[in-house]
Amino acid sequence: MKHIMYRFLAIIAFIALSTTISHAHFYYSYLPKKLHPNQLFSVTITSSNQTTNETLPSFSFDTTSTLEFLSQKPVVAKSGNDYFYTFYFKVLHPTSVTIPQVSIRSGGEEFFIEASNIPITSLQKRDDFCGVLATDMKIKTYQVSQYDDTRYLVTISLEALESNLEDMHLSITSEDGIEEIKRNHAKAEGEYFGLVSDSAISLNFTYYNTIQQNYIAYEIPLHIKDASVAGQVGLNPKDDSFEMVKRYTFIALTLLFLGFFLIKKDFFYFLLGIISLVTLVTFYIPYEKICVSKGSVVYILPTPTSTISGRINEDFETMLLDERGDFIKIEYNNQSIGWIKRENLCKN
Template identity: 25%
Template sequence: MNQTTFITEDEIQSLPKVLYLSYEKVPSRVLKGEIFTVTIKSLSTVKDFMDISYTLSNAEGVKLLSDYPSREKDSRYFYETFHFLATSQSIRLPDFTATLIGNNDEIYRSTTLLGQDLNVVSLNPKKDFSNIVATSFEILEYKTTSYDNMHNIVVFVATATNCDIAALHLNSAYKQGVESITESYFDSKITYYAVIDKNMENLSFSYFNLQKNRFIPIYIPIVVDDDSVATQSDLKPKDQSREMLKMAIAGAVAVVAFFVILWRKKYIYLVFIILPLAYIAYVGLPSKEVCLKEGSNIYLLPLYNGTIFETAKEEYHLQKENEVDGWIKVRLDKEKVGWIRNEDICSR
């Protein structure tokens, strides 16, 4: 009958040391909000083994961004790179405890590399600092529409490298938030909205560029577009010139038909006046009322994972402003606008 053999912690610690750890690369200084890396060098006296596992403990002022380090092997050495986010003005790296995982359930003694304090440099930003510390930060697209009588809403898409992009915050915004985000310690992307005063001509803020070692200003010109806000894949204004062209052609056909009737005295040509005028009237109709189902959401922007204004506690009857790609723009109280999905419209 097989029996399970137990080994105590004291017996494990009495085993010979098989792993040797040392720091290979540690930053000389970091900034609060910066993403940085620490590389440690591991050497094993055991040739054949499955893996080396790491446990991190006793850290202060940092956040580990990946559960597993990136590894490079050079001869007998393993170079393990860990990614951290600096969250405080005082930082102590964690204790790195490495354990060798054997091929046949062998038990080896763990080795610990004690953490060390890092030099944290304090920034002295102006009021427009956006909390972004990055190697690069770029605005890809933006769009501004009216929010209410006192405010406009700016929606923009930005990408960044080596950045905690979720930390983005604009001090000049009346209201703001994330519509979508892709976080990565290397490449990240965000769709962000900011409600600002109508008298602002530019939405401006700054970020700290790690390569240039200085604050970089960002300017988004405020050009209010009365057209609908597009989805996050296309935040630029939609071209309405085709509709205007169609209305102009319909008007021209009606005018020509009118003169033909005067000339030929055949009232059958009235159809060429009635149809174009009916089309122009249809396109130029004022907003209609729509019925929103009970329990449906009213969104700030036409994004399925976007910010929700409110949830209808009962059937709502709202004024329709526009319609784009499965979304309906509606007028809310206090001259605000919101978006509802086509499938949330009452069936009756």
């Protein structure tokens, strides 16, 4: 009788121990049902029964896939004993997508998730489509300035989620480009530049929202309030109307805080007044002078593929108006504005 009881207890202990040390299980918890050409998308791998003291698993995808890997490191989230590992990819092939086989090493073991096919569908063509697909896209700021006798220069600061922001192009422009793209997993930010005929009333474009599965429209009015300074607005960022508003605001704050200090004798207001004054002074710091070397090529936009607008015939000094990546904005030839590469500055 005792032997039977011991065996019964041993079986119970084995079952309990097996449950306690159950191994992690990996599987795709999210895959898109369909994709579009050039779309950026996410896939999520879930790990069940992963212990908290276990080191994070390593993932190895088949690199022969036609997808572009945006990051080999996943975004990690946890809920209970489940871990979620999200990766971001971009569709490169216009007709088919295969989520590659993935090898996972965790807890001294190796797991495999087999490849999975996702159908590709083309979007309905639209003349105003900017080429961006995203779960969301927002215009942070925009600016319109007179570039030359017949064209406006439009600059747009954009923020988008799960987007191919680098593919943005507007057919209405004579030239455009997007630079300074900063990507942090799903979020991307960038600066768009485009040249548009000054006979146009507005700049209209759409992006495709992959969640709502429809086109979202934007309209930017092409209007310059003061034509006399049109060539400077936006091209010389310290001379635009917004800068004037900021200057007057900090003048008012400086006077207000210093006034409170004189009345209440509270050092805190004096400190705030000094901070406002220092900030105000920065608005009046003159531009840095730079020397541009002879033979330098001047571009319309600060993009590698931009059209050449001129060439510098001799070394000369000018003001540094702005910087974007490897490009520097300058004024040359009687208030013409353009961009040169940083390498074209005088060596001495």
